[in-house]
Amino acid sequence: MTAEIAGISPRRGGFTRRDPRATLAPDVVERDFTAPAPNRMWVTDLTMITTGEGPLWVSAIRDAFPRRVVAW
16 A cells, blocks of 8 residues: 655745855865865755745755764
8 A cells, every 4th residue: 555645846936046246155175075084074955845834944964974964
């Protein structure tokens, strides 16, 4: 028996509005997310999930060396 549960992704315009006149921040890791040792580089992402009670914000911080979540 299956529950027939499926996720949805209502892609709207998004929240980020970049000022076209603003100077971009430097890419200090040059898009290379590998680390030579633990605790040298942490990466994160922030995601909003719409719920019936309002937005739910989810974030996880990951150590780039072992690629494990260290905080959320």
